[in-house]
Amino acid sequence: MSSASKHIVSDRIFILVWLALLALTGVTVAVSHIDLGPWNVWLALSIASFKSGLVIAFFMHMKYENRLLKGFFFCALLTLAIFIGFTFFDVHYR
Amino acid sequence: MSSYFDTAPRSARGFLDSGESGGGLLSWIFSTDHKRIGLLYLSAIVCLFLIGVLLGLLIRLELIAPGETLMGAQTYNAVFTLHGVIMIFLFIIPGIPAVFGNLMLPIQIGARDVAFPRLNLLSWWLYMLGGAMAISALFSGGGPPDTGWTFYVPFSLETTTNVSMAALGVFVLGFSSILTGLNFIVTVHRLRAEGMTWTRLPLFVWSLYATAWVQVLATPILGITVVLIILERIFSTGLFDPTRGGDPIMYQHLFWIYSHPAVYIMVLPGMGVVSDIIPVFSRKPIFGYMAIALSSLAIAAFGSLVWGHHMFTSGMSDMAILVFSLLTFIVAIPSAIKVFNWVATLYKGSIHLDPPMLFALSFILLFSIGGLTGLVLGAAATDIHVHDTYFVVAHFHYVMFGGTGFAFFAALHFWLPKVFGRMYDRKIANLSWGILFVGFNILYFSMMVVGLRGMPRRYYDYVPEFTVLNVMATVGSWILAAGLFLMFANLLRGMLRGAPAGDNPWRAATLEWSIPSPPPAENFAADPVVTRGPYDFKGAGLS
Amino acid sequence: MSEAAHKDYTGAKLGMWLFLFTELILFGGLFILYAVYLHRYPAEFAAAGSELNEVFGAANTLLLLSSSLAIALATSAIQRGAKGRTLWLVGATIASALIFMVNKYVEWSAKIGHGLYPDGPAMLERPPGEIAFFSLYYITTGLHGLHVLIGGALLVWVWLRVAADAIHAEDYVALENSGLYWHLVDLVWIFIFPLYYLII
Structure with a gap:
């Protein structure tokens, strides 16, 4: 509860x-x-x-949440970073 | 057979019996019971699948001879687009998670329902709405979309057909998929029964869990991509138009950032089904439980790093081709880990060739063919040779249909006796599997060869040199269709009039087999306490 | 199935966070395009960005940051059972949402009045990089505005539930989750403001 x-x-x-x-x-x-x-x-x-x-x-409240939620949040940010970052393998070298 | 927990006598028809709430359609389409929602999905998805099959047969019929046989170019383009949209967005992506995930995931972890039952119902309604919109695109606006299921720019922006409506339908379907994934993640985290530790989860649950993460993290990109298509079409914003500062290749990036991970949304649950079936019919605990479980997560993670391998011929930079090609090979590793462990489970097992097992075994073979031809496409040098040929078409049908499709059929044969409490005719099921398997390989292997010889995809016409192989493929499609018809007829008859199946016809050890068939409304009379692993046949007294 | 048996606050919050991830990545798609086109047209982006009204942008930033504070305070207030204070704070957040939309309306209509809108006459005279900037500006702030409206509507519902004592010190997850949604709206704007209004 x-x-x-x-x-x-x-x-x-x-x-x-x-x-x-x-x-x-x-x-x-x-x-x-x-x-x-x-x-x-x-x-x-x-x-x-x-x-x-x-x-x-x-x-x-993220500071007060458990490690699981913090880990999930990190995964989401990492995913977004990969989506942006890997696009630049194309854009930067084209 | 063995009722592992409880059970007080209850209605013999379990959740299928509406009891005092009264029967009728309303007690189904507004039900929040995960099993009823699973069956709602099943009925809708099978109907749409059959429409997709019909369209596929029409495509094959057109290609039985060079030149215009049955339909002209425009109709042909619309037919293959609709075939793709239905099969991808309405059958394969939701298929196993929405049907068997809903039916079995809560029971397999010892829960009474999913975490958010009403949200689950909303997912189904969104699925129906999105499906209706996608289909209505056929009959409204400028006529059926002719872009292929990928909606590539610039054509999708210029065609006068009703792409906007179809794209909006895809957006709504994506929303439905996200909500299902979200629901499953929370369910697995919050509602596992006492003693149901992470290492006791059935591998089907692990695969759904990994899938759910891909659904949540990748689908929003599809959402924004189709919204951009719609906005481009209505307001000419120009984000993919070079004369207005846009870049058409960026559309392909955005599209594949979702649609490659989506390949794993399609295949991971199928792998979970196979991982659950193989130990049961080998009478052996699964080999390498943790390896299979973690490789599901690895596939989900690596799957979001490789989208660029769909774009080797798009004009993308050489550096990107190099990186994405390399990463593509890495994603083969966790898939191979699974295949290895399934085969190791079979080794020295006491193998029973019942219908679910036949489908599961053919999954391994067909998926391996699909996976290995995928490596041909993942290597940039060979990809450039076979890009946009029937080799690609054959490759993804081996993965999607030979893989996920056969896993879906395996799941039907495995779990329907539990859901309806009745057994189909096993001999006819085996026969239908045989016909399907033969027809499948004639159809798609011919495509693979004709593709290697250079026949491009997405044309209603071809040069006469390709005729023999195309006739073979078309004949294969008829055999396949006969097998499908026999299989569904047999399942339907078994569902309605089959002999009672008993609680545990396959002598399996996961939780769903410990409760009555069909399962009662809230699954368990008392909350179960789990004391053993999902494939511990000895511990369950089944060896 | 009875709802009471199902109240799982940790689960509800986890579900909300997962939903916020999807929102983050939805906007992420637009930020991918922004990053790529900024990389390609830095000068055009600077030129076009300088035409956006910094004052409007800054005012809306202050508005969202303050409303974020208000809804955070409201969550603490409901936890302590201070109903009146909660209603007041949620009301302030809703008012901010409205003022934000009015600002946005004024800002957009000025631009549109000058023919600067997708496919508009003033837009098409521009070099390609600037067209890309303004298209992204309209789509991103439009999608964000839609989220402000949804968040505002959600908070109106929360306000009514608090007033009806359906949300109270023992059961406030609806307020907490709506608050989380509102913070997300703020978060996205924290990036929109410098990337569109202050880009040089």
Whole structure:
């Protein structure tokens, strides 16, 4: 039952995460006005990944879930990475 | 025979008996009982399969002689497209998981139902809706699609036939497939009976579990791909149009990112059926249980790395050809592990050639032929020679029909006596297997040879040099059809009027044979406690 | 079969996560195309991206992040049995969904008004790379918008169930799972924002 595994995350943590997300959005916008060449995309993607990491870990409770679910999530991400990555064996070398 | 657990006397017709809820169609099409849903799928899938067979026979009839025999090019294109769409999306992909997974998976793990029974019913409704849409594409819009089941651009964007409706149907069918997979994963994780550890799962369950992951992780790509086709057709967005910045090869990437893993959605459950049948009719525990179980997961994982081998002649980069060709050879390893372990199980077994076993044994042979010819296609150099010839057609019919199709028939002969509590005529079943096997090989082996000689696929016409082999193939298709007719007639008669089969006619040791035939509504009177493995005939007192 | 015998919260949550994986990979298909076409047309993507209104994008980002916070707080609130607070927070999330869609509407209509839509006159004058960018922009944000609508509808249903006490401190998995869905909508936008609005 849920009550056995009920884990209530404190509101304080949620608000801190939200503030961090807002700050990171600010950083994303700021660095987008500096021309770093191809690094702009990679930097933006890194920040976006970090932001989604925060959303997943805290808002979506992944940090408090068991190893099985974490493993599944990793598999899903890996699958997506393979789909994108392997396409570039074609696109990059064409 | 041995009732392993319980059982208090209950209705002799088990879940087939509607009891106080009243009978009638409504008690079926709104039922959340996994067994009833399994039978709903079975009836729909067998009907669609027979339509697919009929279309296949028409294709063969057209090809009995060069030139226009029966239909013109446009009709021919529509017929092979529909044959492909029905057989792939409506028969082979849902076939074994939706029918036998639904019928048997919960019982095999000692559960009363799947994890989400109502979602399961929704899957069936979506299947029916998607099927109806795909079929209605024939009679609406610009007429039946003529693109082949792959909907390759640019033709699928330019043809005036009703591709959009068919693609939408495929989208809905994909949704149905995803929900079934999701349901099975959660069921296997959450509803195993006490003592049903991962190493005691029947191998059929392992294969369905691996399949379910492919369904969940690969099918969404098909979803977005067919949505893009529809959007391209309606709004001309141009994502696959080079004049608008698109790339037609990207369509092939997206399509095969799903459709190659889908090959394993099709064949893995069949491998599971064979893994369950072989030990029973060899009277021996399976050889290499863990190897078979884990190779299912390995096939599921490697299967998503090799889609590019469908595209060697598409204009893809040489680097990609190299990588995908290499990886394709790796995926042969887990398949070979399975074949090795099945053969090792047979070794020194006490082999009973009952109908399920005959189909399972022919699966091994036909699948091996299909698999090995797959390596010819996986090597880029030979693939370029035989690409888009009848060699490819023969190859995938050996895998899909000789493999999954025969496994489906094996499962029918193995489990229908459990589901209906009645036995078909075994002699006629053996005979129908023989006719099917002979017809199958005449049909597809001729295709393989004519393909090696260079006959391209998807044309209604050919040069006269190919006539003899095409006549052979067409005659083979008639023998095959006769075998199918005999088999289904025999099964139907057995289902309705066969002699009582008893609870465990095959003396098998998995859980479904420990409960009455047909199974009662919630499967088990009391939750079972499992104390032994699925092929422990000695422990079950059956040796 | 009785529903009560079947309540399995861990199973329900596992099922929801599996569904979210499929959503992730559905959008993944579009991100594959984005990656490939960005690789091919970096300059055109930068030029086209600079035409998108950064302010609208940033506003919608803030909106989604905040609504994500609200629905996360709502889950904690229902766990503590604070019904009024839950209703208020879920209501705020629904309002965010609506405002998001209004923003999207304004943004799209401005572009469409200028003939910049798939197969539109302004679109076809552009170089191929920019057409690809805008086509992907419409399809990706369109699909995302559809998910905002579905998520919003789901939350309206949750709100009604909470109000009717059908979702409460002992049985809140429907709220939790709808929340997960809403976070997914947020997650996808976290990537859409820099890749489309801020690309240079």
